[in-house]
Amino acid sequence: MIRIAIDAMGSDQGSAMVVEAVRTFHAKYPNAQLYVVGEAKEIAPLEGLATLVPSTEVMGMEDGALDVMRRKQTSMLKAIDLVASGQCDGVVSAGSTGAFLTGATLKLKLIPGVQRAALMSPFPTMDGKGVIILDIGANNENRPEHLVQFAKMGAVFATKIRRIEQPAIYLLSNGAEAKKGSPVGKEAHALLLEAEPTLFRGNMEARDVLSGHADVVVCEGYPGNVLLKGMEGTAQMMNHLLKQAFQQSIFTKIGYLFAKKGLAGMKEQLDYRKYGGAMLLGVNGVVVKGHGSSNPYAFFNAMRLTYEMIDAGVVPAMKEAMSHESTN
Amino acid sequence: MIRIAIDAMGSDQGSAMVVEAVRTFHAKYPNAQLYVVGEAKEIAPLEGLATLVPSTEVMGMEDGALDVMRRKQTSMLKAIDLVASGQCDGVVSAGSTGAFLTGATLKLKLIPGVQRAALMSPFPTMDGKGVIILDIGANNENRPEHLVQFAKMGAVFATKIRRIEQPAIYLLSNGAEAKKGSPVGKEAHALLLEAEPTLFRGNMEARDVLSGHADVVVCEGYPGNVLLKGMEGTAQMMNHLLKQAFQQSIFTKIGYLFAKKGLAGMKEQLDYRKYGGAMLLGVNGVVVKGHGSSNPYAFFNAMRLTYEMIDAGVVPAMKEAMSHESTN
Numbered sequence: 001m002i003r004i005a006i007d008a009m010g011s012d013q014g015s016a017m018v019v020e021a022v023r024t025f026h027a028k029y030p031n032a033q034l035y036v037v038g039e040a041k042e043i044a045p046l047e048g049l050a051t052l053v054p055s056t057e058v059m060g061m062e063d064g065a066l067d068v069m070r071r072k073q074t075s076m077l078k079a080i081d082l083v084a085s086g087q088c089d090g091v092v093s094a095g096s097t098g099a100f101l102t103g104a105t106l107k108l109k110l111i112p113g114v115q116r117a118a119l120m121s122p123f124p125t126m127d128g129k130g131v132i133i134l135d136i137g138a139n140n141e142n143r144p145e146h147l148v149q150f151a152k153m154g155a156v157f158a159t160k161i162r163r164i165e166q167p168a169i170y171l172l173s174n175g176a177e178a179k180k181g182s183p184v185g186k187e188a189h190a191l192l193l194e195a196e197p198t199l200f201r202g203n204m205e206a207r208d209v210l211s212g213h214a215d216v217v218v219c220e221g222y223p224g225n226v227l228l229k230g231m232e233g234t235a236q237m238m239n240h241l242l243k244q245a246f247q248q249s250i251f252t253k254i255g256y257l258f259a260k261k262g263l264a265g266m267k268e269q270l271d272y273r274k275y276g277g278a279m280l281l282g283v284n285g286v287v288v289k290g291h292g293s294s295n296p297y298a299f300f301n302a303m304r305l306t307y308e309m310i311d312a313g314v315v316p317a318m319k320e321a322m323s324h325e326s327t328n
Numbered sequence: 329m330i331r332i333a334i335d336a337m338g339s340d341q342g343s344a345m346v347v348e349a350v351r352t353f354h355a356k357y358p359n360a361q362l363y364v365v366g367e368a369k370e371i372a373p374l375e376g377l378a379t380l381v382p383s384t385e386v387m388g389m390e391d392g393a394l395d396v397m398r399r400k401q402t403s404m405l406k407a408i409d410l411v412a413s414g415q416c417d418g419v420v421s422a423g424s425t426g427a428f429l430t431g432a433t434l435k436l437k438l439i440p441g442v443q444r445a446a447l448m449s450p451f452p453t454m455d456g457k458g459v460i461i462l463d464i465g466a467n468n469e470n471r472p473e474h475l476v477q478f479a480k481m482g483a484v485f486a487t488k489i490r491r492i493e494q495p496a497i498y499l500l501s502n503g504a505e506a507k508k509g510s511p512v513g514k515e516a517h518a519l520l521l522e523a524e525p526t527l528f529r530g531n532m533e534a535r536d537v538l539s540g541h542a543d544v545v546v547c548e549g550y551p552g553n554v555l556l557k558g559m560e561g562t563a564q565m566m567n568h569l570l571k572q573a574f575q576q577s578i579f580t581k582i583g584y585l586f587a588k589k590g591l592a593g594m595k596e597q598l599d600y601r602k603y604g605g606a607m608l609l610g611v612n613g614v615v616v617k618g619h620g621s622s623n624p625y626a627f628f629n630a631m632r633l634t635y636e637m638i639d640a641g642v643v644p645a646m647k648e649a650m651s652h653e654s655t656n
Binding site: 124208225237242251 | 452453454465469500502509511533534536539547549550551553555556558559560561563565566568569570573576580582583585586587588589590591593597598
C-alpha cells in the first residue's frame with residue numbers, strides 16, 4: 001500500500017488546484033492511499049477519495065525556515081508529521097520551499113550516514129534523455145564530502161527511477177579539466193575519483209549540463225541554485241522574445257499558425273510541469289516539492305513522482321547505499 | 329590617438345578572421361593606430377593599415393595560466409607587452425581565456441587599490457536595455473571586499489560606456505531577501521549597503537538578471553561562471569529545439585518562411601557577437617577578450633569595444649574611483 005500525504009494549501013493557485021489534481025490522481029491510481037491536509041471546507045470535495053486531515057493555518061510563500069517549526073497547525077507541518085509518525089511514506093507540497101525543506105529535514109531526520117540532504121530536480125536535455133542535478137539549493141555551503149554523498153544519492157535515484165544501470169556522474173565546474181573548480185569542488189573531484197571510480201566521469205561546465213552526456217550532475221547548493229535559476233531566466237527571456245518575434249507583423253503571425261504544432265512540441269519538451277517537482281534526497285521519507293506556480297497537471301505529476309519513489313523503494317535503497325558512510 | 333594591440337592568432341578561426349576584422353575596423357576608424365601581432369606571413373596583407381609585429385609562437389586554446397609567461401614569443405604575450413610598455417592603450421585577443429587573463433594581470437598589474445581583477449560581460453535583457461555582470465570567471469574564490477570593488481568598477485563602466493548616471497547595482501544571491509546568499513555574499517551585502525548606499529539595490533536571484541531591473545550584477549567568480557555558461561547552454565538548447573520544431577513538417581517549414589524576419593530580429597537581440605567580448609576590469613590598461621569562436625563581425629565589435637573604452641577613459645576613471653581603496 002502506497003500512502004501519500006498531501007499539503008493542499010500554500011501554493012500560488014491555492015487548494016482548488018490541489019483538489020483537482022487529487023481527483024485525477026485518484027482516478028488513475030485508485031490503490032494509493034491519500035491523506036489530504038488543509039482547510040476543512042476547502043478540501044471537503046475530496047470526501048470519500050482521500051482521508052481528510054483538517055488544519056487551520058497556512059504557511060505563506062514568504063515564510064521561511066524559522067517559521068515552519070513554530071506554527072504547529074499549518075497544513076505543511078501536519079502533512080510532514082504524517083510521514084514522521086509512520087502513517088504515510090511520502091509527502092508532497094507546493095508551498096514555501098524554505099519552510100518545506102526545513103520542516104521535512106527536522107521532522108523526518110537524515111538517513112543514518114547522510115551528512116546533508118540535497119534538493120534534486122530533473123531537467124530536459126538536447127537529446128531528450130534528461131539529466132538530474134543536485135544540490136540545487138537545499139544548502140548554502142558544502143564540504144567536499146557532501147558532494148560525494150550527493151553523487152551516491154543521485155546514482156540511487158538514476159538507477160531506481162530512471163532505470164539507468166551505470167549512470168554517468170559529472171561534477172559541475174568552471175572547466176572540464178580535472179584541475180578546475182571551486183576550492184570545495186577540487187577536493188570533491190579527488191574524493192569522487194576514489195569513491196566512484198567507474199561512474200564518475202569528471203568535471204563538466206554549466207554550458208554542457210543540458211547536452212545529454214551526463215545522467216547525474218552534482219554541485220554545491222549555492223552555485224546549483226544559480227544554475228537552476230539562470231536556466232529558468234534564460235528560457236523565460238527566450239520565450240518572451242519568441243512571442244514578440246511572432247507578433248511583429250501579419251506575416252510572422254501567419255508563420256506562427258503554420259509552425260504552431262512544432263512549437264507546441266518544443267514547449268512540451270521544456271515544460272517543467274511535466275517533471276512534477278524537485279525532490280529532497282537524504283531524509284527518512286519521500287519528499288517532493290511541487291513548483292509554487294503548479295497547475296493541476298504539474299501537481300498531479302508531483303504526486304506521481306512521489307508515488308513512483310515510494311513504489312520503487314528509493315528511501316530503503318538510499319539507506320542501504322549510505323549505510324557505509326561515516327557520520328562526521 | 330587611440331592605440332590598440334591586436335593578437336591575430338589563437339582563435340578558433342585563425343588569423344584570416346582577424347585580418348578581415350582589422351580591415352573593416354580600419355575603414356571605419358581610420359584615426360586609430362593598430363598594432364597587429366602574429367605570424368609574419370599571415371598578417372602581411374595588413375601592411376600599410378597597421379603596424380605589423382611578427383611573432384613565431386601561438387598560444388593554444390588548451391594553454392593555461394602557467395604557459396603564458398613561459399612562452400615569450402607568443403602573439404598573445406607580445407600583444408599584452410605592447411600595452412605594458414606604453415606603446416598601446418588596450419589589447420584584444422580571441423585566444424585562450426585563462427592564458428590571456430593571467431598574462432594581462434601579471435604584465436599590466438592591478439590598478440592601485442584594486443585587490444582582484446574581474447571579468448565582465450554585457451548581456452541582453454528582456455527589455456532590450458542590457459545588463460553587465462561581473463565577475464564571470466576571472467576568480468575562483470572571492471572575499472566580500474572583492475565584491476564591493478567589483479560593484480564600484482561595474483558602476484564606472486556603466487557610467488562611462490553605457491552612460492547610465494545612477495546605475496542600479498544588485499548582488500547575485502539565492503533569494504531576493506537581504507539575509508539570503510552564500511557566506512561571502514551575506515558579508516558583501518552588508519558592506520555594499522555601507523559603500524554604495526544609493527546605487528546598491530539589494531540581492532537578486534539568477535532568474536531575474538535578464539529582467540532589465542539591474543544595470544550591474546556583481547557576483548563571486550565561480551557562481552558567476554556557472555551563471556554565464558548555464559545561460560549559454562540553455563540558449564543553445566532552445567535554439568536547437570526551435571530548429572527542430574520548424575523542421576517537423578511541411579507546415580512548420582512554411583511557418584518558418586513567414587516568421588523568418590521576426591525570428592532574425594530575436595536572433596540578433598541574443599547574438600553575443602554584437603557585444604564583442606568580455607572585459608577584464610581592474611588592470612592597468614584596456615583588456616578585451618573576444619569569444620574563441622568569433623567571426624570577423626564579432627572580432628570587429630571586440631575591437632570597437634576596446635576603442636570605446638580607451639576613448640571614454642575607462643582606465644583613468646577606474647584609477648580615480650579606486651584610489652581611496654585600502655590595499656589589504
